[in-house]
Amino acid sequence: MHPLTLSSAGLLRLIKSLSPAQAGAHLSVSAIHCLLFEAGILHAGAHLPTALLSAYAALGRPRDARDLDLLMDGVLPDNVALSVALAACHGVSLSAARKPGKMVHALIVTSGIVPDVFVSTELIRVYGECGDLSTSRRVFDEMTVRSTISWNAMMHQYVRHGNVDAAYDLFLAMPRRDVVSWNTVIAGYCVAGRCRESLGLFRQMVSPSSFPVHPNGPTMSTVLTACAGAGGLETGIWVHAYIDKNRMNDDGSLDRSLIDMYAKCGSINKALQVFEKAPGKRDLYSWTTVICGLAMHGRAADALRMFQVMQDNGIQPDDVTLVGVLNACAHGGLVDEGHRYFHSMEKRYAIAPKIEHYGCMIDLLGRVGRLQEAYNMIKTMPMKPNAVTWGALLSACKVHSNVELGEVAAAEVGKLDPGDPWARVMLSSMYAKAQDWSSLARERREMNSLQMKKTPGCSSIELNGEAHEFVAGGFQHPQLAEICSVLENVEAQTHAG
Template identity: 45%
Template sequence: MRVYAKLVSLTHPSFHLSHPTVDSFTWNTLIRAHAQSEDRPAISAVSSLSVYMRMRCHGVEPDFHTFPFLLQSFDSPSHLHFGRQVHAHILCLGLVSDPFIQTSLICMYSSCGDSNYAHQVFDEIPNPDLPTWNSIIASNVKIGLISTARQIFDRMPQRNVISWSCMINGYMRCGKYREALSLFREMQSLELDTVRPNEFTMSSVLSACGRLGALEHGKWAHTYIDKCGMEMNVVLGTSLIDMYAKCGSIEKARSVFDNLGPKKDVMAWSAMISGLAMHGLGEECFAIFSRMQDQGIRPNAVTFLGILCACVHGGLVSEGKAYFKRMSEEFGITPLIQHYGCIVDLYGRAGLIDEALNVVKSMPMKPDVPVWGALLSSSRMHGSIKTCELSLKQLIKLEPSNSGAYVLLSNVYAKMGRWEDVRYVRDQMEAKGIKKLPGCSLVEVGGILHEFLVGDESHPEAREIYLMLEEMMKRLKMEGYVGKTGEVLLDLDEEGRELALSFHSEKLAVAFAFLKTSPGTPIRIVKNLRICSDCHDFIKMVSRIFDREVIIRDCNRFHYFTHGLCSCKDYW
């Protein structure tokens, strides 16, 4: 409060400047050093303010460089009142028309969570320059107002690579991955001669490709990077590793990783470890981890998250416990809630429900939605109804509209044939207006992404897709395929349940890929939910009978189906 009071006094008309002792350049340098301090970011705002006040008390006039340095130190809602006082100083000193200061004010208000003031500052500028336009777009992107950012973007009289990159990255951060790729294509078509994508643009594009599993788009982006002569720095290299791993091409991820050579930092090593973990290659994860240490790269929290995920997917309980212990004891890394979530998942999937529950109860922080979700999922898998119900109650407290929790519990009841309980759970969902997240599968064919929902009939070639699926089903049934009707969460007769199983989104995606690709072509599918055991059995048989490799990335991991087997060894 004393700092706040002092700032108020400095705006008072009676305040006068006297006894200049040091020029503004030196003071500005000191303010910038405090504002950009990485050692103590939490107190950089107070320390830079302290320097600014001493500057004023020594009678040194602030100039156009002082306030941009000072304003960048205010980056959280708790700093908003300081930012407003500094804004008052700027107005009193008549410096508010400076473009650099205007841009800094927009950034400050955005960082402090006051988007209304950020827009007010922008609207008061008669002729905003390009950096100011970019700043207001970035401020909206930062707080997730992507539609508002796009409206401003479309109004811009001119754009540069920062404008485009900011919007593409904004779409990516908001989960609008297709929109990110669409905007990138628009950038290419409209401004090919005047604006070239940079490393930041391409990093966002690669992230969007990875999220969608759009391998062909990702390959094209990689070719474009090489063609433009962009330096394959560690940021781009890490983005490529992540993209190829998420798109199911772990070989290409390895190739990029190896070609980075000595440039690899901890993030590149961690990206490779996480990619291998996602593909269920636990032993290779551990080997890479050892190589990393041999080369003097110290692992961080992200590295251990990848290692623990590898243990989860491989059911490696003792190894997971050992790595979790090494984290703090050997490397001094305090486990985050994500690490505890992995341990809960590790125990739960292995059927050690009591041990998983003990971890949840003994965590040093309050369990969050993913932790309770992992416990609910594993207790459902192993039929522990008590733990299921406990987890559901906690999930509903934290996230009342979490449809996944209700669905998992109704799964348990359905497996046990407790249809009245299933109906009760569904009635509860309906009463609360909670909608089940529909199963959705994406398949890329000829560089175009096709999306299928469960029972989808919206595709232009729906009739042909369903006919192909019917033919495939006939062939599989001749070979002994029997649908796991227990997976259907509806109180239907056997024939009705079998029909419901046939329309799962991944089955439709596989049938479409059969229609559109030649024999022997691998099929790559990305699914938003965990693949059910019936679809898992179905695709295993498809891979054997039709001699096709099918690669599916569900919300947990990759499944490589070849010759009637899956890489997960039926553990997922």
């Protein structure tokens, strides 16, 4: 049926019926658009332009959505059309001067259209995606009415660009917070490596004195990641109990996060308990996580056995699974097995080795002292080696006292990460062990001239749900006097005994 023989309502139905799954759907939308424009009836129905915009956006045609001629016959787009047009702009990569979002914004400003809360929120997102946080914030500040979604959108943009403190300031200023608000700041601190602050926020969220906002699956997944990052086993056990009490893992969706948390907090047996409790709910991610956890704890044989059982259960590995397998071989010193798995990746599993897989092999070869083979693998890799790859070789050179190759690796790490003194510290240690005092003095002079300082080592313990951090050579712990007193008493009792 020809589009022009249809009523306005029929045209709307025709446009909405076009699906991205249909071959040539975008051509059909363009054809209808052209016919309506040429016949001068594009605005015969008030919702036809909006329907075309929606169709273009759904079909991934943002340029066509932008070019829709909404200003013909003096008709200005309404806020619904503007929202759809801005939604179609997400992810479009054009020069800064011609970004479609800015063009829509310019139309709003010059035409005197008063944007509603939905349009302003889309502008916040579009500018945020472009990295223009100052304009995002200006749009936010100019809003006369803000929804919780608007606050969350602005917070999300701060978090995605690493400014979690600004996101938290907004969070504190919010008149009403929902679960997305809490999830955004909790995840923001976690991604920034500030895991203790992330966990502190979660405790506030579930505190009886807080507003009744209940955590959901994404909340718990992030919190478990924070427990893993902070090494907070006590807190992780408490979070696990909270999940079970509130039946938040009946579908097994949090198993992977629980396994990962327990493994990274040093309790591989608890990780295995989680894995074993629900055989019918194991997916690739659960298998992969437990394999990586076993590898991390040096249980190479168990990790490889688990890998075989996984395949026996009809689950094919992905590239992350193979990283776990190769790590297991590295920790177990299983050179032949490592070579076999590495060289069968493409043929058996259709997985091309990535830099992470090469890194595992270099680590494996380095651990067993086959440093020249590790170096040759780095030089013949199909991709450019990174600082982690060279760092693995440097660590192996230190263990096996190969100063000559260590100097090469340290120089490469220094080129890739010139601000990090780690490579120079490692090299200095190698010179000291070899009693090469002139090279050691030279290295220290260079570090001093570059004003490089070694990051002091630190350790932490968790007591009653609170993590205590101790820095080498530091005297800042608030309970230092009490700790020293206890240690002195223990030492005195030891000598007395």
